Amino acid sequence: MAEITRRRTGELLRALFKLLTLSPEGLPARLALQQLEQQVVLSEYEQGEYDSGGRRFDKIVRFATVDCVKAGWLVKNKGTWLITEEGKTAYETIKDPEAFSKQAVKLYQQWRATQPDAEPSTPEESDDTSSGKAASITLEEAEEQAWDEISQYLHQMNPYDFQSLVADLLRAMGYHVEWVAPPGKDGGMDILAWPDPLGTKPPRIKVQVKRQVQPVNVDGVRSFLAVLGDDDVGLFVALGGFTKDAVDAARNQERRRLTLIDIRRLYDLWVDHYRNLSDEARRxxxxxxxxxxxxEG
Structure with missing residues (x-):
């Protein structure tokens, strides 16, 4: 890519990493690209599109981040980009953009050399001629689109259907759901389940379900903790996730046992236990x- 120098790639990467350091929970890829575009001045070439489709700026950044992922500086999970501790260290210590980019490429090539189908490469290998990186970007964008659709689907689901979805998942995991709250006030608990059919074996499992977009704060977690007895296990399922204070409050409990489940963990559990779901649940x-x-392996 003659129009994009190694220094320019490094400038874009460092600007991206600056954004990610300010977002400890990571940023959705599309949002990260949008914010990055607002932080840098795009050249005429970067503003253009490839003949095959797609804006050059987006592709340039995505290709460069493949190096960063294999370098251990960046994690991509369900469309979200998250900087690692190694990435923070690299950002803080390698100030020169060109050196930053070259180090990412070097670490990528070290990883590539360990792969069974590794081919000889040079430090100045053109990113846009790498079939491996191109396939990686195609897969990445497909995963992002799939995750966007799944996330939107769950957020738009009727609250009581979502509650039933969580109950279905518990059944698929081998728990016995005794009660699911009907419409109306639920007293802080939406689902009650046991490890055995008769409810004779501890622990009793109390579940609260929240479909809200906003993260559950520490007060929300404390309110749920108040309904848990000494022999109970609490599951708090929230599509919007949890604030850091809420996570800390759950983690630091000495007597109450509480597990927090956000949308990503809920999805992973649904996939892991999909084969055990009933036909009605799968629908x-x-x-x-x-x-x-x-x-890319």
Missing amino acids: RMPLRPVYFLSP
């Missing part, structure tokens, strides 16, 4: 796996 959130050839 609440039907999924179909699609397989890609992934040269």
Whole structure:
């Protein structure tokens, strides 16, 4: 990519890493690209599009981040980009943009050399000629689109259907759901379950479900903790996730046992136990796996 120098790539990467250091929970890829565009001045070339489709700026940044992922500086999970501790250290210590980019490429090449199908490469290998990186970006964008659709689907689900979805998941995991709250006030508990059919074996499992977009704060967690007895286990399922204070409050409990489940963990559990779901349960959130050839391993 003659129009994009290694220094320019480093400038874009460092600007991206600056944004990510300010977002400890990470940023959705599309939002990260939008914010990055507001922080840098795009050249005419970067503003243009490839003949095959897609804006050059987006592709340039995405290609560069492949190096960062394999370098251990960046994690991509369900469309969210999160800087690692190694990435923070690299950002703080390698100030020169060109050196920053070259180090990411060097670490990528070290990783690539360990792969079974590794081919000889040079430090100045053009990113846009790397079939492995191109396949990685295609897979990445497909995963982002799939996750966006799944997230939107869950957030738009009727609250009581979502509550039933969580109850279905517990059944698929082998728990016995005794009660699911009907519409109306629930007293701080939406689902009650046991490890055995008769409810004779501890612990009793109390579940609260929140479909709200905003993260549950520490007061919300404390309110749920108040309904848990000494022999209870609490599950708090919240699509919007939890604030740091809320997570700390749950983690630091000495007597009450509480597990927090955000949208990503809920999805992973649904996938892990999908084969055990009833046909009716699967219809609440039907999924179909699609397989890609992934040269990046």
